[in-house]
Amino acid sequence: MPFSISKDEVLETVRMLQTENLDIRTITMGINIMDCRAQNGEETGRRIFHKIVQYASQLVKVGDDIEKEYGIPIINKRISVTPVSIIADGFTVDEMVAIGRYLDRAAVEVGVNFIGGFSALVHKGFSRGDRALIEAIPETLATTARVCSSVNVATTKAGINMDAVYQMGEIIKRTAELTADRDGIGCAKLVVFCNAVEDNPFMAGAFHGVGEPECTLNIGISGPGVVLSAVRNHPDDDLGQLANIIKNTAFKITRTGEMVGRIASKRLNVPFGIVDLSLAPTPAIGDSVADILESMGLARVGAHGSTAALAMLNDAIKKGGAMASSYVGGLSGAFIPVSEDQGMINAVVAGALTIDKLEAMTCVCSVGLDMIAIPGDTPAEIISAIIADEAAIGMINRKTTAVRLIPAPGKKVGDWVEFGGLLGHAPVMKVNENSPAQFIRRKGRIPAPIHSLNN
C-alpha cells in the first residue's frame, strides 16, 4: 500500500506531538481480584499482590516500548482492581488496612504510580465490608503512597445515601489530618462519586467494576493543548463552526488513543476495554482546559458564559471521539480540576473563579469538584453538604459527578497547598460558611428521582 498521507497531515501530527503536548494520559489495566479471597485480610492481601504482579508485570515495559517505538508519550501506567469492600467483606478495619498495604506494594513491584480500587459502592446502603473499608480509608491513604480510594454514595436509580454522605465528610477530614504534614495529600487520592462508572481509567476514581472481564485495558487520552491550538487558530468562527473544528481535533486525538490501546492490548494479550474521551489537563503550561475556554472568548474562566462554553466543548469532544474509537466509555468529558490546571489556578487567584461557578460547570462536564483545596477548619458537615450538592446534580442529570476536596490542615483562604507532580498545587478556596449541619445530620436516603415529567 503506498503512503497516502499528505505532507500537511504529516506536519499537523508532528506539531501535535512536538509542541501541543499530545500524549496518552494513562493505560490502566483493570484486574478482577474476586478469586483472591482467603480466610483473613493478610492472606487475601498476599493473594491480591501475587495476582497483580502476575498480570501486570509487563504493563510498564509494554507502555514504555510503545512510547519509544511510536514516539507518543504515555504518561501513566496504572492498575485498577475490583472494589476491595466486596472481596474483603466481613474483614475488620485493620485487615482492610493490611490489604491496602499489599495493593501499595503491588504497585511498587510492577512500577505503576497509582492503583485504584480501595473502593466501596454504598449508594443504597452499607454492607459490613463497606463500613470496614470506609473506616479504613484515612489510615490507608496516610500510610500508602500509591493507593487510590473511591466511594460511590449515589446513583440515579437508587438516590443518595445521606448516611454515607454524612460519614464521608468526616472521613475526608480525618484523611486530611492524618496527612497534615503534606498539606492533606491523602485527600487527593480519595473521590466521592455519584453514578460511578466501572471502566474509568483515570485516578483517583478508577476501579474494576463487577461487570468487567477478568482483565482489561482502558485508555485515557489527553490533548487540551491540541484543542487549544485549534481554537486559537479560528478566532472569528461562529460557535457552530468552532464545534466542528473541536470535533475534528477530538477525532484525531482519540485515534491516537485507539491505536495505542490496540497495540498494548495485542502485546499484553489482554482485551481492549475502552477509550475514555476526557480532556485531561496537566499543570504544564498550555495543557489547560481553562485556556481553551478563555480562547473561546472569555476574559477569564469563571466569567458568565463559562458553563455554556464548557458544555459546547464537552459535547464536541464526545461527538468527535465517539467516531474515532470502536469502544468509548469511562468518564468521557472535560475535566476541570483546579490544582492540575494552571489556567484554573490563575482564574482562582484573580478572583474570577469561585467554588459556586465550578459547581455550575460540573452540571455539564464529566467529573465534578475536583482537586479543590478548602480551608482546613471547614466543618465536616459543610464538606458533606458539598458532596450532597454534587451527588444531586449527578443523580438528577443522569451523569457521573464526583468530589475530591482537600481541607488543607492549618491553611486559610489564599494560602497554597503543594502536592507536586501531576497533582500540582492550588490556592485554598473560600466555601460558603453558613451551616448546613442540621440538614446533613438528618441522614437517611434521598429517594431516586422520578424519570418522567422532566423539566
Place this chain on the structure above:
Amino acid sequence: MTTVEEGKRIIITVLGHDRVGIIAGISAILADTQINILDINQTILQGFFTMVMVADITDSTIDIAQLREVLSRKGQEMELQITVQHEDIFRFMHRI
C-alpha cells in the same frame, strides 16, 4: 515501487533554515543503517526548509528509538528539528 510490509515504514520530518547538505547528511545516516528511502517531499519557503521522508526499516541495523536518537543528535548539530515517527500513527489519525 516495491511493496513494503505494512508497519515497517517510518516518516522522518525535517524543519529548519535551509542550508547545504541537509538531505546528504540525513541520507548518509540512513544508508549506514540500511534504511531505504521510499519517498522524499521537500519544499523551501522563504528560506525555511521542510522535508517529509518515507523510509523502509525492514533491514535496518538499529531500531526506531535508536534512529530517533541518532537523527536528533544530527539535528542539533545542523540546527534542524528532526522527528522520526512510525507510519501507523499518521494512518490512524488521518484515515479510518
